[in-house]
Amino acid sequence: MKSSKKRAQSKKELLIKQVLSRGTVDVIERTHLEHALSGNKKLRVKLGIDPTSPDLHIGTAVVLRKLKQFQDLGHKVVLIIGDFTAQIGDPSDQKTERRAISKKEIVSNMKNYLSQAGKVIDLGKTEVRYNSEWLNVGAEELLALTKVATINQVSERADFRARIKRGERVSLMEAFYSLLQGYDSVKIKADVEIGGTDQLLNLLMGRQVQQNFGMKKQDILTVPLLEGTDGVRKMSKSYNNYIGINAAPKDMFGKVMSIKDALIPVYFTLCTDVPEKEILKMERDMKSGRLNPRDAKIRLAREIVLLYHGERKAASAENEFVNVFTKKKLPKKISIKLVDKRKLGIVGLLVASGTAKSNSEARRLIEQGGVRVDDMRIIDPKKDIKILPQGVLLQVGRRKFVKVKYKK
């Protein structure tokens, strides 16, 4: 009995260590949080969510995975949906003044968000709150809040200062934003708040607000921003370098395979549960040439797909990938497209089958040698193709396969 208790104890220590170190950038204040985690008090762990973008990707999942670790330690996760601020519209995107989104949109966005977030955290143990619940305050309360910070302080923020220097605008709303979301921490009595490294200032403001409202300051913990598939910028939908949580297993697998080799260890650390020791070993082995980065990446892809689609689908996605790209075999499932002619030009065939957007594009693909019909490369854009009774197999590039049949 005693030993099992001990084992549980050491397992907890391990989890704590993981919370504080794996995929963690800043911890403030470290020793305080460490003690709190070792204690028995159930901590309230806050994460603020922007309700404008309902699509989650594995980059946004990084912070959710961190939350999950807190949940595993028995703490309470509080998701705060920033519907209030979203309705005002965050003007920080200077160029295109972001339009305020409606309540209805927010509700549907959040439904989407939660169903996706549920793949990472345990929603049953999560408290979900909308900050319009308390932020729609009167002027009196608002003014009390504005006493917390000074214009001097806000204007000294590195990002604001830089923008002012460049002659760009900094809206008051932006300055208020951190106050308002800091007030969330007061209202929900947060012990800990987590967020991406880009949120550090906001999180710090939460501490300041809490202190001014006579409350104990929350600890804060930041996680890195995951680099996107381009390996340059952070993963984001607007850069089109993201891997969606809802992506089909096959696409998810392929997209992971398309990341730069250098990103492999980072992705392992932030996006999978593979033990850090193993990751380090893989890193060493890749450097020494003992491990083919491709194989490490295949494992990475499998681990990631596994988290969101389960083991069976992960295995079949892997199979499919190896088949199609390494062994150059045909994919298992090939979609069928019906056409109403028995014979048509290759250009028309590409367009009709949806493998090319326009005749010009089709021609280009053909001239560049990217088109095969029944495994025969077609280079002449004027070639006519007969649609055989059993159909013809059209391959465009390495990834598009379509079976074209005649529609009676």
Added chain:
RNA sequence: GCACGGGUGGCAGAGUGGACAAUUGCACCAGACUGUAAAUCUGGCGGCCUAGCGCCUACGGGGGUUCGAAUCCCUCUCCGUGCACCA
């Protein structure tokens, strides 16, 4: 309200009367190679066809000047900055 600056292809950002379907970078697509949809290299990246140094559409909207406009003028619209007591 006044002054100034700006609105260019999915994004960033050149171009300020002809050589502009518009430099370049990113993203994207194809090919070669490979270790993979990595890296690298090559080509492409508005549409149409009779494939021509062809035609159509396109540099915020509309109108104009000109043989010719993304480029000049007018007007509208949108964005940004500054000013708005002294001025």
